[in-house]
Amino acid sequence: MAAPAATVFRNVRPYGAERPVDLVAVDGVLAEGLPDGAEPLVVEGGGRIALPTLVDAHIHPDKTAWGEPWYSRRPAGSLPEYVRGDVDLFRHQRTPLAERAHRLLAHAVASGTRAVRAHVDVAPAYGLAGVAGLAEARERLAGVLDVQLVAFPQHGVRRTPGAGGLLAEAAASGLIDAVGGIDPAGFDGGPDGEGPAQLDLVFELAERHGLRLDVHLHDRGERGLDPLRDIAARTRAAGLAGRVVVSHAFCVPELPGGRLAELADLLAGAGVGLTTVAPSAHQVLPFRELRARGVRVGLGSDGVRDSWSPFGNADMLHRAHLLGWTTDARTDQELADCFALAADGGADLLDLPRVTLRPGSPADFMLLAGECLPQVVVDLPPRDLVVRAGRVVARDGRLLG
Numbered sequence: 001m002a003a004p005a006a007t008v009f010r011n012v013r014p015y016g017a018e019r020p021v022d023l024v025a026v027d028g029v030l031a032e033g034l035p036d037g038a039e040p041l042v043v044e045g046g047g048r049i050a051l052p053t054l055v056d057a058h059i060h061p062d063k064t065a066w067g068e069p070w071y072s073r074r075p076a077g078s079l080p081e082y083v084r085g086d087v088d089l090f091r092h093q094r095t096p097l098a099e100r101a102h103r104l105l106a107h108a109v110a111s112g113t114r115a116v117r118a119h120v121d122v123a124p125a126y127g128l129a130g131v132a133g134l135a136e137a138r139e140r141l142a143g144v145l146d147v148q149l150v151a152f153p154q155h156g157v158r159r160t161p162g163a164g165g166l167l168a169e170a171a172a173s174g175l176i177d178a179v180g181g182i183d184p185a186g187f188d189g190g191p192d193g194e195g196p197a198q199l200d201l202v203f204e205l206a207e208r209h210g211l212r213l214d215v216h217l218h219d220r221g222e223r224g225l226d227p228l229r230d231i232a233a234r235t236r237a238a239g240l241a242g243r244v245v246v247s248h249a250f251c252v253p254e255l256p257g258g259r260l261a262e263l264a265d266l267l268a269g270a271g272v273g274l275t276t277v278a279p280s281a282h283q284v285l286p287f288r289e290l291r292a293r294g295v296r297v298g299l300g301s302d303g304v305r306d307s308w309s310p311f312g313n314a315d316m317l318h319r320a321h322l323l324g325w326t327t328d329a330r331t332d333q334e335l336a337d338c339f340a341l342a343a344d345g346g347a348d349l350l351d352l353p354r355v356t357l358r359p360g361s362p363a364d365f366m367l368l369a370g371e372c373l374p375q376v377v378v379d380l381p382p383r384d385l386v387v388r389a390g391r392v393v394a395r396d397g398r399l400l401g
Contacts, residue, residue: 055346058300241271
């Protein structure tokens with residue numbers, strides 16, 4: 001019988017505790033102590049803070065120009081214009097999609113990310129190239145990064161002939177984990193305004209192939225709220241609680257207290273989760289109020305240096321910092337809440353175990369120099385070591401191996 005794989009991370013401070021301790025990882029899980037006969041590898045922590053690695057609940061690696069020559073973006077003020085920009089950048093790129101996606105996701109791992117939900121455009125302009133490319137990148141990163149793939153109809157299935165068929169092909173491919181949707185009442189409402197037709201398709205594909213569902217919802221007011229309520233009702237009817245997410249949901253931050261509580265109770269009861277990317281103060285979800293009423297909420301990077309924006313870095317600690325900035329976090333607890341959304345919120349949304357840094361927890365954490373958790377969120381110190389399943393996978397910002 002093979003001896004268990006054991007590593008002792010000596011002299012570290014979980015969550016910035018005053019007194020350093022040793023973290024013992026055995027076969028990828030934190031343990032009370034070493035099993036009999038174990039000959040552990042010892043890694044000196046030097047008094048660094050140990051924090052859980054993070055979960056990016058919403059990212060578009062297929063669109064990225066990260067690491068590529070500078071791309072000059074044209075002005076865009078509407079969703080159709082942004083979509084046309086996506087196609088232009090895709091045709092402009094010279095590095096294969098799989099390589100660009102791998103480069104970005106490897107950087108995410110080295111920055112302290114353990115899992116991502118990756119949205120991949122499926123449209124006649126690309127075919128299923130994004131699905132194949134991301135599946136290749138996922139395979140290369142197996143063991144250091146968990147990747148959930150979402151086949152995302154960015155161009156719409158009603159407004160773009162052929163997109164629905166490609167989405168069905170992706171759903172049947174065995175390569176994806178979730179099927180996506182986009183603004184079923186607005187952008188993809190179709191010429192007759194029959195927004196539910198898109199939801200008919202994506203829910204049917206999710207049920208038939210045992211997939212999750214993740215719908216982008218940018219529409220505001222009742223144009224956004226009506227589909228959100230419809231998604232909750234369909235989720236409940238289909239028995240898909242815990243498997244459906246709505247991304248962005250810009251209609252939610254507009255709601256006053258009473259209506260927000262009512263909607264939160266509806267979503268929690270149906271098992272519909274939400275993701276936010278902290279784009280601005282008026283668009284970020286009221287995550288504290290939503291989570292207090294039982295709604296699962298995750299945090300994501302969204303696009304990273306794509307046609308939509310030259311900004312982004314796939315660093316989820318930086319995204320927690322931006323969340324604090326946009327929500328005017330001031331107290332230690334408010335800053336810790338922002339970190340928790342990137343750690344626990346994303347884990348809950350992707351059905352991953354939380355990292356608690358206690359025995360029984362996954363041995364997935366990062367070591368960095370700092371005083372305390374709130375200071376880390378503000379100052380963003382370098383990630384000195386990133387540990388996955390008890391194994392050091394990145395050092396000084398670089399993926400090993």
